[in-house]
Amino acid sequence: MGRALAIVRGVALLGLSPREVRVEATSSPGLPVLRLVGLPDAAVREAGDRVRAAITRHGLRWPGERLVVNLAPADLPKVGSAFDLPLAVAVLAATGQVPVEVAAGCWACGELGLDGSVRPVAGQLPLVAGAGQLGAQRLLVPAAAAAEAALVSGPELLPVADLGEVVELLTGRRRPRHVAPLTVRSTAPGPDLAELRGQPLARRAVELAAVGGHHLLLSGPPGCGKSMLADRLPGILPELSTDQALEVAALHSVASLRSPDQPLERRPPLRAPQQVVSAAALVGGGSGVPRPGEVSLAHHGVLVLDELLEIPRPVLDALRQPLERGEVVLTRSRARVSYPARVLLVAATNPCPCGFLGDPRRSCTCRPDRVERYRARLSGPLLDRLDLQVSLRPLDHRDLLDAPTGEPSAVVADRVAAARQLATERSGPGALNRDAPTPQLRRRTDASALTGLAGALQRVGGSARAFDRTLRVARTIADLAGDEIIRGAHVEEAVAYRLPAIRGAA
Ligand SMILES: [Zn+2]
Incomplete structure (x- = not known):
């Protein structure tokens, strides 16, 4: 032969x-x-x-x-x-x-x-x-x-x-079969914001997060609606393009989370890992060629980290680079591997170890020094990246009766899409205010609003980086108002979200 x-x-x-x-x-x-x-x-x-x-x-x-x-x-x-x-x-x-x-x-x-x-x-x-x-x-x-x-x-x-x-x-004895491509599934209705009563401030923050891609921190006692809000976030985000949906499916394919006969999903992914115990689970890793972690499985979608302060500090620190760069880079002796990781982070936390600080239904049993230590676990740099921080208070029975039914997700999604269109017109398709360049931001900000922002941040001890980040949130607020210029009122609202929820709750 x-x-x-x-x-x-x-x-x-x-x-x-x-x-x-x-x-x-x-x-x-x-x-x-x-x-x-x-x-x-x-x-x-x-x-x-x-x-x-x-x-x-x-x-x-x-x-x-x-x-x-x-x-x-x-x-x-x-x-x-x-x-x-x-x-x-x-x-x-x-x-x-x-x-x-x-x-x-x-x-x-x-x-x-x-x-x-x-x-x-x-x-x-x-x-x-x-x-x-x-x-x-x-x-x-x-x-x-x-x-x-x-x-x-x-x-x-x-x-x-x-x-x-x-x-x-x-050998040419058979011709290849014709293959019809898999269907791309339009978003099926998910949980709706209409089911959430009250919490106007938190609803507003979720909408701002959806428009600008700003990371969100929800602080409040158990049962006040933190996870209900987070679960409803993908439903007000724009649907994924086919290319984006393919990219998400590719990551899920690598992680064996999808079978090849599943339709392609246009709904942005939501990942809410129950217990994040290791940096490898969160950002990727493993032996051989590293596998994608939760932050990549949530690419183009939402990553929910519940009980943020229960997550070990080194694990949280591993999240900083991906949040900043939109990708995870993992280096091994034989390979340098990167996975995309553009996510909207929703972090949730109890206000104190027992969870009931500020809750009118039950009193907190934590000693003040324990509360301090608990909060100190959230590192400054990560806290700095959570641009929208909101404290939720539980509704009592009377509130629940009085609170109006919330706006449905579809209505909010329309506003989000319209406001995102403005960012697209300024910076191109897919652009988020989260990444808006500083010169562009400042050029379209009212001079007195800039002075006001500097003063306000000084009072709350914000860093230099916080200045631009707050201005980006203000940009989103102005976009939702249909205003081309960032004005004083937009800046004021943006600063209010930067007052650390976790400290403000006390
Ligand atoms: Zn407590």
Whole structure:
């Protein structure tokens, strides 16, 4: 038999960034063993066994010779089982069961079952998108993930359910199936703001957060509506564009939180981890190639951190860089990986360890020094980034009877969209006031409002950074009022949200 060098291409992911991997197979005289070289991890090393079982199971031929498969470039870490499929195709080509020149024009990513079935892997969507970005012309994908793959423009898709189909397609005995792309689901109605009574100040802050992307701190006793408000925030945010929805789905795919047959969601994601115990869970990590954390799973959406002060300080500190840069950068010995992390952070906290400080229904049992220590846990720099801080007081029975029904989410969402449009006109699509450049902000601020802001911040001990951050909130308030100029009243309201809720509650 021939000693052809067979080449198929696969994809390795560093975060969401794809890298081309050449899977090269060749056979030579010797014992019929498969040797894998090129920095494979344990899962890739086991691929040899899976590929062998799958090939023989399908009545295909395993060579009676020594096989060497190289994954190049060697310095790139290859993890997981997505290399099963390119490996199998390379072996089939090296042994003359599919034409070498056809295999050479193909990319492939997918896992093999021992029965020869081809299955999607974690990260299937970004792998497919990555192959497209790297210029793949023809791409073998698991049939179960074909509709999802069809959302990605670029390569001609060759969906395969098992190795038998791979051979039939690549030898021209079968034509590729037509694939209809997955539907993109418009937002189904979620929990509505109309269900929340009272709390006008907190409702206002949530609306401002939705318009400007400002991070929010809600402080108040249990049961006052903090999580109700946070849960309703995605419902007043604009729907995701298809590209944004694909990006979110890609991150969820890497974390195995989505299956490839799920429709693409236009609703911004909401992540509310119950117990954030480690920095790795929050910002990403793990051995090998690091996985995305909650802050990336909430990309383009809302990250809710309940009981903020119960979260260990080093974990909270890990959040600062992603909040500032909109991405997480994780460095490992073999790889530097980044994941996007543009989130709206909603932090919630009790006002004191027992939770009832300021609650008319029950009295607080905490000693003052314990309350002080509790609050000191919130680091200055993180507190500085929470631009909208609100104390909620629980409603008593009479309040509940008197409080009007809240405005429905749809009405608020319309106002949010209109106000966001103004930021788009100033700074381009997707621009948020949270990131508005300082010169632009100051140019459109009334001179006396600027002086007023400086004085007000001095009184509350705000930092220099707080000046621009407060002005950005004022920009959002002006946008909601339809005012092109930031005026004194806008600044005053913005300053009121910076008075730390957690201290102001006392
Ligand atoms: Zn207390």
